[in-house]
Amino acid sequence: MxxxxxxxxxxxxxxxxxxxxxxxxxxxxxxxxxxxxxxxxxxxxxxxxxxxxxxxxxxxxxxxxxxxxxxxxxxxxxxxxxxxxxxxxxxxxxxxxxxxxxxxxxxxxxxxxxxxxxxxxxxxxxxxxxxxxxxxxxxxxxxxxxxxxxxxxxxxxxxxxxxxxxxxxxxxxxxxxxxxxxxxxxxxxxxxxxxPLRALRPMLSTQDSFCALNLYQLALFAAMSYCDFGQEPPINPLDKVGFPQDPSVGNLFAEQLSGYHEAWRIDPKQEQRFYPLYEEVPYSRRFEILPFDPELYPQNRPELKEEQEHPARLHFFDDEKDGTDTQAFITHHDEVVLISVRGTFSRADALRDANAHQVAFADGVGKAHEGFYQAYRAMRSFVTQYLDQFYMGQRIVICGHSLGGAIALLLAEGLRRIPDANYNILLYTYGAPRAADSEFTAGARALVHHRIVNHNDPVPSVPAPWMNTTAKLWVPGAVTLFSAPTAGGLLFAAGLVRVGGSAYQHHGEQQHFMPIRLADGTHASVLWKPGCESIQEAGCNRALQLHGDMPDRDNLLRQLFQANQHFMTASYIPAAWATLRRWQQTLESQEPLVTAREFELVDSALADMREQLRTKRRDLARSRPANDRSHEHNDALNAEIDRLHTSRERLASLRWRRLDARDVYGSHAHSANLQLGLKRWFTHRENRALSQVASVPSPLHSDRGKAQILDIDAIV
Known part of the structure; x- marks a missing residue:
């Protein structure tokens, strides 16, 4: 007309x-x-x-x-x-x-x-x-x-x-x-x-065993937890919401992936591209961000004011108002519930991390780091309320970096122990400090936890097993340790001593990135499962550090300057990407996982470490009076030397190990969508890098955004 x-x-x-x-x-x-x-x-x-x-x-x-x-x-x-x-x-x-x-x-x-x-x-x-x-x-x-x-x-x-x-x-x-x-x-x-109503869904394996796919994918989502949710308006929406901020959690799931766009940015300052491996799915099988419609859902009505529900409130936990400053996001599809917990970012995080006092883990057994436990308790009801509404038997996959990894461990164990819930939980943590004592660790043995450690990352070495005190005791020591503290908050509780209770102990099966510098100057990284404290504590183990019950400050400071190995987009994510590429190439070629040259380099480093331990044992034997506690150090050193020998044997086994598809892709090994997802992933030039050792990409100068903040949790 x-x-x-x-x-x-x-x-x-x-x-x-x-x-x-x-x-x-x-x-x-x-x-x-x-x-x-x-x-x-x-x-x-x-x-x-x-x-x-x-x-x-x-x-x-x-x-x-x-x-x-x-x-x-x-x-x-x-x-x-x-x-x-x-x-x-x-x-x-x-x-x-x-x-x-x-x-x-x-x-x-x-x-x-x-x-x-x-x-x-x-x-x-x-x-x-x-x-x-x-x-x-x-x-x-x-x-x-x-x-x-x-x-x-x-x-x-x-x-x-x-x-x-x-x-x-x-x-x-x-x-x-x-x-x-x-x-x-x-x-x-x-x-x-x-x-077409199709969406892109990041592929996640739901099997218990470790796989390179989850190593890489969950490293990206652990880093994503540092982003804002990005909802506009952030509170009290009237009739609709949007997610224009890129990157943000809401933008990624509600707009980019729902709109069939391949997203790669997980940090506002990131320039280096790391694409997740996506599968194409019908829209209703995507990772969901819940709708906002006051006409359909009474809980969305603006007149509810502080009680009004909206996507940011349902999917994003930010406890800054109540003092713990814990941050996390949660989303789901028909097979997976994904929870990612943020690492240290703010001053409140730093104060919480520094509190190494142990308190009872009320939802299970043993004792936990008080600061981490308070953060876990702050977010527990947020997670359980979401699960009460949207859990339909999916695998609950939890990840976290640094402090976020410690909180994620307590959350995973707390959920696992909820009576009659029967939650099936899979946990991946990156650079996480110790979160609880040996009794907790023993009680949580059934929890499937893959703990990723980057070589010389200082954070997994803390809290030291002998720490159990409060900030009132460590602050004076920290002030005297550094005359001019750096912007990263490099503080250490120089005066800490154990005052009782079981020792702090790591939980989970460790996967360790061992960096290698090859003859041509390129950097590579071998992922393996060592069995000794010296490697677990990344070249800074307590047997080499301690004189009596005091840390060796020189060794500590040298380790702190390796703190870039704690960063996500500059360290963990590139190493995880390199491992995925290495394992893909190994699967295709059916060659050994570790080359002869790589074995030689790592084995030489382990031999040097073993000799250091033997030298330390001889020095202690000569310097200690007969009536002191040197036998305790000798026992620890002897055990460590034995574990180091076991670790060398594990490394040797990698020379002959052949991979199958489940090692690389987990439950997606025989998925109909895998080959289409790989084809899409390899269209990006960054993912076509060919190298026998899948060299670790060098971080760009600008890739040190807020997902790489180093704060007090890196030390205490």
């Missing part, structure tokens, strides 16, 4: 619509290849300019035609709820909180695919030449409730949204209070290309 029609008599107050009939309109729904069979039989609803309602079904080719309608534009939409039998969709539609208004149209669109691998719109749909009008539409254009659907993507052929607004202003069209549907014009055939 042209604009002059508004001046005709049938647009008066008495006759607001055209009374002339005898007109027609036809339309079809197609995918990006121009095929409409996916939408065949779909029920549609049309409202004309008089308010007349028409219902029907598309034919098997996705086509429909209405004849003898009133003159003027009509509004088309597809709002029938999904009525199929697939369990996932049924569960999403009837769950107790945030039940989703999934339509049959949404389900059909989730079964279609993009015509290209990157998911960008194209303009060569074959139906375009056969139609009078051609629109590129989204599912959210054609349904009433769309808060759970992805944002609209840029498109060259967008529908005439102003026409829908004009009809609403004139009182035409559907009676619903919200604008919904596509305006079609009479006596034209309109082709509607529906964008």
């Amino acid at each position: 042209n604009q002059d029609a508004r001046k005709q008599s049938f647009f008066s107050d008495i006759k607001p619509a055209c009374a002339l009939r005898g007109h027609w309109v036809s339309f079809c729904l197609v995918d990006e290849l121009g095929v409409g069979t996916t939408y065949g039989g779909l029920r549609y609803t049309v409202h004309d300019s008089t308010g007349q309602r028409y219902e029907g079904r598309l034919n098997e080719e996705g086509f429909a035609k209405l004849q003898n309608i009133y003159c003027g534009p009509v509004v088309l939409f597809f709002d029938d709820p999904y009525s199929g039998v697939e369990q996932l969709y049924q569960e999403l539609m009837v769950r107790c909180t945030y039940a989703l208004p999934i339509t049959e149209l949404q389900f059909r669109a989730e079964q279609t695919r993009f015509s290209n691998t990157h998911g960008q719109r194209t303009e060569n749909n074959p139906v375009r030449q056969k139609a009078d009008r051609f629109y590129q539409v989204e599912v959210r254009d054609l349904v009433r409730h769309a808060a759970h659907l992805p944002p609209i993507e840029p498109r060259a052929h967008r529908p005439k949204s102003h026409a829908l607004k004009m009809m609403a202003e004139l009182g035409f069209g559907p009676p619903e209070p919200t604008l919904a549907g596509i305006v079609l014009f009479p006596n034209y055939h309109t082709a509607l290309e529906v964008r």
Whole structure:
């Protein structure tokens, strides 16, 4: 209808619509290849300019035609709820909180695919030449409730949204209070290309055993925990929310991945690209950020004020107001619940980390670091409330870096011990300090925990097993240790002594990055499982450090200057990427995991370490009086020398180890989506680096953003 029609008599107050009939309109729904069979039989609803309602079904080719309608534009939409039998969709539609208004149209669109691998719109749909009008539409254009659907993507052929607004202003069209549907014009055939509802989902293995895929993927998500959630408005939203901040947790899951965009930035200052390995899935199987719709969900209504729920409150925990400053995010899909806990970032974190006093772990056995325990208790109810609403038997995968790793351990064990919950938990931590005592560690033996340590990272060496005191005792010692503390907060409790209780002890199976500098100057990293304290404490073990019960300050300071090995985007993530590439190449070539040259270099380092331990043992024997406690040191040194021998044997076994697909990809080893995901991953030049040793990429100068803050948890 042209604009002059508004001046005709049938647009008066008495006759607001055209009374002339005898007109027609036809339309079809197609995918990006121009095929409409996916939408065949779909029920549609049309409202004309008089308010007349028409219902029907598309034919098997996705086509429909209405004849003898009133003159003027009509509004088309597809709002029938999904009525199929697939369990996932049924569960999403009837769950107790945030039940989703999934339509049959949404389900059909989730079964279609993009015509290209990157998911960008194209303009060569074959139906375009056969139609009078051609629109590129989204599912959210054609349904009433769309808060759970992805944002609209840029498109060259967008529908005439102003026409829908004009009809609403004139009182035409559907009676619903919200604008919904596509305006079609009479006596034209309109082709509607529906964008596929597909999402990218980071691949995570759900098997217990360690795999290179999870090593790399969860390193990225552990670093992601330092980002903001990025919701706008952050609090008290009125009718909708957005996530424009990139990078942010909300932007990654609610916009980038939901919109089929490959995201790689996990730090605001990051320039080096680290892409997760993604699988393409139907939209409803993505990592979910819950919808915000006050009309559908009473808990979203603005009048609730402080009690109002919104995505940031449901998915993001930030306890700055209450004093612990703990931060974490949680999201889920039908197979995995993902929880990531932030490491040290603020002054409150630093004070908490420095409190090495042990307190009872009320949710299990043993004692825990008081500062870490307080942070865990602060976020426990946030996690359990989320699980109460959205846990459907998924594997709960938890990760954390530094302080976040310590809190993640306490959280994982606390969840594991909830009566009758039967949570199946998998934990990966990176550069985590000791969080609890030996009794806790023994009691948590059933918890599956892969603990990643980068060589010479100082954080896993603390709290030292002999620490058990409060900040009142360590502050004076810390002040005297450094006359000019650096910006990173390099403090140490020089006066700490154990005052009782069991010793601090690490939990979990350690995976250790051993760095190697090759003859050509490139850096590599061998990942292996050593069995000795000297390696576990990254060249700074207590047998070599302690004189009596006091640390050797010179050795401590030398280790602190290796603190860049605690950073995520500059250290752990590159090493994890290099390990994934090394294991991929080893799987393909069926060659040994460690080359002869690498074995020689690492074995030489272990031999030097063993000789240092023997020398220390001889020195102690000569210098200690007969009535002192030197035999305790000798016992520890003898045990350490034996463990070092075992570690060398483990290293030797790597020379002959062959990998299978499950070592590299875990439960995704034989997934139908794996090869497509790898093909997408290898399109990025960064991931095509070929090297026998998968050299560790050098960090860029700017890759030292806030995910790499070194604070007091690196020391105490």
